[in-house]
Amino acid sequence: MGNVAGDNRPVIVFDLGGTWWRLAILTPSGVLADHDRHPAVTKAGTGSNTATLRELMVQFLLAQTRRLLEIHPGVVDVGISIGATTNGHTGQILASAPLWGDSADPFDLRATLRENEPRTRWWVVNDVTSLALAITSRPEVRAMGVKIVAAVTVSSGIAARTIDVESGEVVLDRVHGIQGEIGHLPAVVSAPLSADLPVCDCGAVGHVSAIAAGKAIERQLAQLASILGADATTEPAPLARLCAALEHNNPHATAFLDSVTAPLARALLYLLTFDPRIDHVFLSGGVVDTLADHYMNSLYRCLEADGLYLVSTHQPTVFRDRISRLESDGLDPLRGAGLFARRQSLPATARPGGRNH
Template identity: 30%
Template sequence: MTADEVFTVLDVGGTTLRIGAYDPGTDVLSRVRRVPVDGLHRDPGAPVPVLQRRVVEQIVCEVAAYTGGRPPRALGVAFAGPITAAGLVRAAPTVWGRRGDPLPLGELLTERTGAPAVVVNDLTAAAWRYAATEPGDFCLLTISSGIGNKVFRGGEVLVDADGHGGELGHWVCDLSADAPLCDCGGRGHLGAIASGRGVLAAARRAAHAAPAAFRGSRLASLCDSRADGIDNRAVAAAVRAGDPFATEVLRGTLTPLAQAITSVFTSVGVCRYILMGGFALAVGEPYRRLLVAELVRLGCFGLEPEQIDALVSLGVADDDHGLIGVGRLLAARTPLASARGAS
């Protein structure tokens, strides 16, 4: 496999930038490198235009370092935010916070790297990974720094040319005046409540509100009994260990997520929901079981409990979803790659 035969693929999320090489002939991803994103996560006080410039510069520098300064054969970027068909990033709450001006990321990267760049939403890219193995329509849900979803139906991801669709994380599910604040600046959004960051905030609030219960929990033992020392890794480990305190915190965040899923189910009729994202997969099967239990409690019209259980599955336990997906999407859009892969 030479540099001329592979695509350079990136997945830019709210916390981590991943870059790798995807061979369209063998469907193999290799040489994955991970670095922190130079965005909101590292500098939450910086203005949106500053963070936008930093992220673009970081992508350009990472691509140059990865390819030894040579223009890639093609560049595919899975990016966390709504994106138009032309590669215009309309918003990126987990990457640079409040909306700011739309960023023509596809155009900028094509100019700066010398390679044709395709930029798509990270969940759109990930859906292309699962489209190769799912026998029918499905909804992909990510629970990580934020929450997103994409419905894959009839061989396509259901979004319009302006990037609308698949943003359940910004559904307003809490109308109270003191509802949690979303990274985008809105209040009461699903992502502010049920994402990894939302669960972390809920765990810290619960620890401050019920200090005795917290001190007796498995979660406390994982963070030196300090509420402010709780992190997502500790929450996930405590839930996996069956800790009642951490489990109840997580359960409390899952009601609006279950409501969102039932809304998609009853309105569109998709009967497969695949969970991915760093937080959901870190918790693993206990997360799936808790979500299913909440779906059963709420009810999915026309389904029995065992059918509801079959609705939800965990995705592959890695963080390569966007990289593999955008590689497959590039291959589908590149005639020479498609022909080579079929030979």
Template identity: 40%
Template structure:
């Protein structure tokens, strides 16, 4: 196992997008043994039919010129058989292959991390349907609304557009939402466990998790605001497709906050759930919500499963 930061606008802020893409291909192509088979789990909106990447706000910001990732990898290493899938698809393949899903027919997996997206899969057919662009589940770029103390919050997504779900609910989005909470109520912020943790030098993620564990009202208020748009998507998905047996969450934010994240979602769904169903069968929604633990939705495992399936096809 080797780990290294992806070449991105964060790690290389002065590099042009085509330079970042070339560096990324080199980084991915280098470690594969001669004549090998490589499964790739890639965090971007990509066409699952062709391996073409349309956009990746965390890597390239607002850039949306299509990039033929699969073609670039094949060109860089023609001796390798490449299989490229989106990282959420890869994580979903792992969950679907695990004991967690053995009695579930249809699964929705959402990742809440630097970016936000989801995928659905029917385990009975193995199908992950896509639209006319080869995409599915780019929920991070759906319109969303958040208010704090009755006042709307305006934040811009990493893709450059205002008011997207990821602007409020991704890892960077929650940090920006925290800045709004701080600026609107500085005294309350400074007196909070979250504010104290940050003032002591803790990272935002560490300070938030610790403050939630200590029952800090400011941290709970922040997480409640950040999970509201995500709960809206879950509610709509279950309303439109009651065949979904499992709604699983992964990614650094969801997995890192664990039960705190699940309970925040359920509070929203308890307050405003499915018409009649939440009142008459309250357990129906609750039993479908799962936050994956570390290693339970592993994109590398899923990429390996995708490569195995591709080789067998």
């Protein structure tokens, strides 16, 4: 795992996303043991206010940690990957549209947990940062010879992180401690989507996540159900119905998919333009996993329609060469949370690369 792993003690790990809350023990050998998952407790799902949702999250973390400590009494560290914008310099959670909607009151989750359960060392990290750490620990990625990669997740939210493969360093805004919140960039809406700009979970109008994130896609599919065709109505979920329609070469489904990948494609185009150090971009998340090659081919079509100035002219395959779907079991944020906890528990002088919240 290179030098991002720190020591190899077992770590209790959590991944708190907008759909599932997962937990496990990351063993010294890197295996995830006692893996479990629970439906996420969110504003969209419950209608509860932010204070209540945060309290429910804290109680969930405490209860599950205490349960695992009974089974694994020697564990000292708990790593929490969370689908929220965090200040990497302080560890404070700044906002989470998938979890808490438009609330933007800072929340020191780590301090709250430490006060309630002082037996363990608590570490909180953004979920895309934890994903990036897990990616850079993969032998096949390190064997690629790449120096800087970007991890992009497309699930209930959208975000990116660029990371130095060797050191594990994620460069952050010096003042605010954030990086890669591309889901909250403004997006252009194209047909067949409504001309009315959709509202993002964060409360703003017309963000990339409001069009291209998983729940946004499902909402749009509900309004445009006719594009899926009558033969696909037996599938259990909107994304599965869309996938079935794409498998049947439904042209309306293809046009719809291109319209929801276009905002992300434009964001990635800007990312590659402004940061030429990026050797490769890895995409993951529920939307990418469900739609698989259909999603990637749509993204490539949108990117190639614009092109990377002067680069695409000489290397027409540049996007297919530099952007790929991460083959994953969906548990990499758990692994990354464990890697983060291990490196943060080291003395400051022994940590490679610096902070990575």
